[in-house]
Amino acid sequence: MTDSEGLQQRRFECLLTAIDQIVIHLNGAGEVISVNAGSADWLKTDQMISRTFSALFSEDLAGDVSAQIDKAFETHEPQKLTLLMKPEHSFHWHELGLRLTQTWETKLVDVSDTELIWVAKNISQPAQQEQKVVKLSQRDPLTGAYNQRSLMTILKQSVAQAQRYDWVCSVLLIDIDHFSQVNDQYGLDTGDKVLQQFVEAMHAFQRTADFFARYADDRFVMFLPETNREQALLAAERVRKLAQEQCVVGPSGELEFTVSIGTASLRDSQDTPDSLLKRAEENLFIAKQSGTNRIEGDEV
Numbered sequence: 001m002t003d004s005e006g007l008q009q010r011r012f013e014c015l016l017t018a019i020d021q022i023v024i025h026l027n028g029a030g031e032v033i034s035v036n037a038g039s040a041d042w043l044k045t046d047q048m049i050s051r052t053f054s055a056l057f058s059e060d061l062a063g064d065v066s067a068q069i070d071k072a073f074e075t076h077e078p079q080k081l082t083l084l085m086k087p088e089h090s091f092h093w094h095e096l097g098l099r100l101t102q103t104w105e106t107k108l109v110d111v112s113d114t115e116l117i118w119v120a121k122n123i124s125q126p127a128q129q130e131q132k133v134v135k136l137s138q139r140d141p142l143t144g145a146y147n148q149r150s151l152m153t154i155l156k157q158s159v160a161q162a163q164r165y166d167w168v169c170s171v172l173l174i175d176i177d178h179f180s181q182v183n184d185q186y187g188l189d190t191g192d193k194v195l196q197q198f199v200e201a202m203h204a205f206q207r208t209a210d211f212f213a214r215y216a217d218d219r220f221v222m223f224l225p226e227t228n229r230e231q232a233l234l235a236a237e238r239v240r241k242l243a244q245e246q247c248v249v250g251p252s253g254e255l256e257f258t259v260s261i262g263t264a265s266l267r268d269s270q271d272t273p274d275s276l277l278k279r280a281e282e283n284l285f286i287a288k289q290s291g292t293n294r295i296e297g298d299e300v
């Protein structure tokens with residue numbers, strides 16, 4: 001190696017230390033000459049040297065990587081390839097330290113007739129973070145139920161679809177009876193436990209197509225697609241009994257609670273999510289005024 005080549009090599013190695021991506025130097029035979037792990041601190045770089053690069057990948061990916069290498073030499077242009085790396089399907093990469101599924105955006109460049117540089121950027125983390133943020137924005141942080149904003153989005157879409165295809169649907173507006181007294185008598189922590197246990201029970205109870213959300217402090221809404229008035233009343237009665245069976249352990253002992261429920265079912269093309277919820281609230285008011293632990297529905 002000449003002095004000039006040695007200087008270039010040192011500059012190249014210095015540059016690599018500032019890059020957080022995986023950078024792999026390959027010879028013309030596709031063998032690994034050197035590796036910079038970047039931010040992938042899990043990667044056992046010393047175990048990669050002199051190994052055939054494409055052979056490190058699972059069978060379904062090895063062909064794509066080999067084609068990427070061949071095309072880079074053939075066209076002398078950068079070759080991009082996105083790879084989904086699953087540890088359970090990538091035995092060699094698992095040996096090299098890969099433990100979590102990652103999505104790599106890779107680029108391969110031929111730097112001479114006998115050398116290539118392969119760069120991989122992990123793009124899965126931003127996507128996972130974005131999904132996490134979206135999920136958090138849709139959920140009530142205390143109970144894990146969907147929030148009112150998510151509910152209204154679903155109601156607008158579902159009611160419009162039901163009207164378009166002449167389907168039926170219903171809503172249950174569920175109120176925990178005497179909840180303010182629970183907070184006053186047993187404390188806010190116990191009140192939170194009541195909400196959380198009720199939501200947990202409802203998640204186990206609901207059908208896959210149902211949508212359950214926290215509507216206000218002690219109120220919840222369950223949207224029931226393809227459910228008419230009579231079916232909604234039956235569902236409401238099951239929810240009432242489910243709540244009555246719950247028992248929350250607080251600092252003063254065991255606490256039981258009940259719910260009152262108002263139901264409303266889609267009537268015609270003039271109905272809206274707001275009108276459905278308004279009727280459900282009116283029916284809930286009747287249930288509360290009639291002694292609580294009751295259900296009330298639309299008049300026939």
